[in-house]
Amino acid sequence: xxxxxxxxxxxxxxxxxxxxxxxxxxxxxxxxGYRAVGNALNKNPYAPVVPCHRVVSYxxxxxxxLHGLAxxxxxxxxxxxxxxxxxxxxxxxxxxxF
DNA sequence: TATTTGACCAAGA
DNA sequence: ATCTTGGCCAAAT
Numbered sequence: 001x002x003x004x005x006x007x008x009x010x011x012x013x014x015x016x017x018x019x020x021x022x023x024x025x026x027x028x029x030x031x032x033g034y035r036a037v038g039n040a041l042n043k044n045p046y047a048p049v050v051p052c053h054r055v056v057s058y059x060x061x062x063x064x065x066l067h068g069l070a071x072x073x074x075x076x077x078x079x080x081x082x083x084x085x086x087x088x089x090x091x092x093x094x095x096x097x098f
Numbered sequence: 099t100a101t102t103t104g105a106c107c108a109a110g111a
Numbered sequence: 112a113t114c115t116t117g118g119c120c121a122a123a124t
Binding site: 021022023026033034035036037038039040041042044052055056057058059062063064065066 | 104105108
Binding site: 002003004026031032033034035036037039040043 | 118119120121122123
């Protein structure tokens, strides 16, 4: 099982209406490679399969998404997550820990 | 094999 | 508030 595959698997585990962070994912993988997590998602060979839009930075700030942050915000809001200035509101409430 | 890169994080200037 | 630096890890080149 590759590191990336684990990342993708965890991403798919994030329930609708919740978000997670690179750090949390890395921690769930017994690694401190939160950076590698972002790197993995950046490649994202499983483009539509993996809901990578539910992953934000630790400060709840949205970072580069495939279709642009605007589309992301819309998508997240449709799941019940509020976004303001590319940041997640009530971040701690919607944060999903593994 | 070695170096660079990145959707990161924290701390300092 | 913005920019830089150092540290972290895996994948890509």
